[in-house]
Amino acid sequence: MMEPRPSGENYQLIVRIARGEIIRGTDFSIEETLVALNDKILVAGAGGFIGGALVSLLRKQGYRDIRAVDVKPLDEWYQRFDDVENLSLDLNLKENCDIAAEGAAEIYNLAANMGGMGFIEHNKALCMLSVLINTHMLQAALKQGTVRRFFYASSACVYNGDKQTTFEAPSLKEEDAYPALAEDGYGWEKLFSERMCRHFREDFGLITRVARFHNVYGPWGTWFGGREKAPAAICRKVIEAKVSGKHEIEIWGSGVQTRSFMFIDDCTDGIQRITNSDILEPINLGSSEAVTINQLVDIAEDIAGIKLKRNYDLNAPKGVNGRNSDNTLIQKYLHWEPSTPLRVGLEKTYRWIFDQYMAREKGEAGVVREAGAGR
Numbered sequence: 209m210m211e212p213r214p215s216g217e218n219y220q221l222i223v224r225i226a227r228g229e230i231i232r233g234t235d236f237s238i239e240e241t242l243v244a245l246n247d248k249i250l251v252a253g254a255g256g257f258i259g260g261a262l263v264s265l266l267r268k269q270g271y272r273d274i275r276a277v278d279v280k281p282l283d284e285w286y287q288r289f290d291d292v293e294n295l296s297l298d299l300n301l302k303e304n305c306d307i308a309a310e311g312a313a314e315i316y317n318l319a320a321n322m323g324g325m326g327f328i329e330h331n332k333a334l335c336m337l338s339v340l341i342n343t344h345m346l347q348a349a350l351k352q353g354t355v356r357r358f359f360y361a362s363s364a365c366v367y368n369g370d371k372q373t374t375f376e377a378p379s380l381k382e383e384d385a386y387p388a389l390a391e392d393g394y395g396w397e398k399l400f401s402e403r404m405c406r407h408f409r410e411d412f413g414l415i416t417r418v419a420r421f422h423n424v425y426g427p428w429g430t431w432f433g434g435r436e437k438a439p440a441a442i443c444r445k446v447i448e449a450k451v452s453g454k455h456e457i458e459i460w461g462s463g464v465q466t467r468s469f470m471f472i473d474d475c476t477d478g479i480q481r482i483t484n485s486d487i488l489e490p491i492n493l494g495s496s497e498a499v500t501i502n503q504l505v506d507i508a509e510d511i512a513g514i515k516l517k518r519n520y521d522l523n524a525p526k527g528v529n530g531r532n533s534d535n536t537l538i539q540k541y542l543h544w545e546p547s548t549p550l551r552v553g554l555e556k557t558y559r560w561i562f563d564q565y566m567a568r569e570k571g572e573a574g575v576v577r578e579a580g581a582g583r
């Protein structure tokens with residue numbers, strides 16, 4: 209079923225962006241953007257890792273009317289900017305989604321109660337309750353009548369667990385989400401919300417776009433406290449070992465589990481490309497550079513210039529055995545895929561976490577913020 213399409217020049221522009229001929233806000237005239245620079249853009253989950261990075265990018269691209277929303281108190285946001293409308297609202301509540309969506313031309317929904325395997329294996333109900341956020345946000349978007357594009361952040365955790373039992377990193381194609389056997393809790397919520405986006409598009413004509421992120425990492429991400437994911441956790445543990453002089457590291461699982469990791473800049477770039485594309489179905493947004501957790505530790509050790517004794521905790525949450533992103537479809541549609549080498553992205557991440565760690569050791573509160581980030 210075809211969705212209502214923008215007409216004339218705007219549609220041609222969407223096609224060109226989808227083909228990868230132009231990249232929004234970077235290599236073509238800023239006037240050509242789909243959403244004008246003074247249109248209102250809502251980023252939900254802006255106090256978190258990816259939402260904060262997206263707000264930062266939109267500002268750099270010249271968008272002037274950005275509304276950033278997160279349930280966290282403002283002083284706990286990873287990145288916060290004074291020239292943006294910052295609202296602390298619980299988006300589980302429909303009335304708050306109405307406030308957040310008011311007048312928005314574009315909505316990015318990156319709000320969810322989530323974390324790494326340690327969090328999602330022990331908080332399944334909390335993860336599933338994020339269904340309220342996307343449901344109410346879709347309803348609010350529809351009610352506004354101003355929303356031209358709605359982006360939803362799904363996850364590789366929607367993929368059928370039976371297709372991820374080998375350690376040889378099966379490359380997951382989009383079709384591998386069905387027959388459905390998603391990650392319990394978190395993955396099922398994502399799969400349901402994907403379908404909700406699809407049916408709002410098919411039944412109500414709201415232009416929705418969905419990306420399935422594969423492990424995102426980078427500066428400004430969670431790096432301690434229980435919600436951090438493998439790259440940040442490994443960097444922190446290597447830093448702890450280096451600083452303490454106790455040259456040992458605990459690794460969750462056997463270390464031979466395989467994953468791919470996408471650098472944050474590729475993620476925000478991909479979010480915009482997919483939002484502006486003509487791609488109707490959920491699509492992988494991930495790196496196809498698969499590594500074992502042991503190889504991830506090798507890289508972190510190399511960056512730190514140390515070698516550590518490895519202790520494997522086989523009872524710790526470890527997720528599926530193998531997972532990689534099959535990028536055939538994104539290549540076909542966008543002639544593009546995330547391409548930052550893990551070594552390059554991890555080095556930037558390691559340096560950032562190192563600064564955070566040292567600041568915390570000195571008793572400084574919160575995360576270190578980039579120059580110009582209003583606080």
Ligand code: NAD
Binds near residue numbers: 253
């Ligand atoms: P994050 O936890 O850093 O950010 C999510 C933000 O949502 C948090 O700041 C949180 O406070 C906010 N939030 C939670 N409940 C809320 C509510 N009721 N109302 C308003 N805000 C609320 O996570 P992230 O890594 O930035 O992830 C962003 C999105 O991408 C999420 O939907 C996540 O499921 C998805 N995703 C992330 C990854 C990854 O590797 N980081 C992988 C797959 C999918």
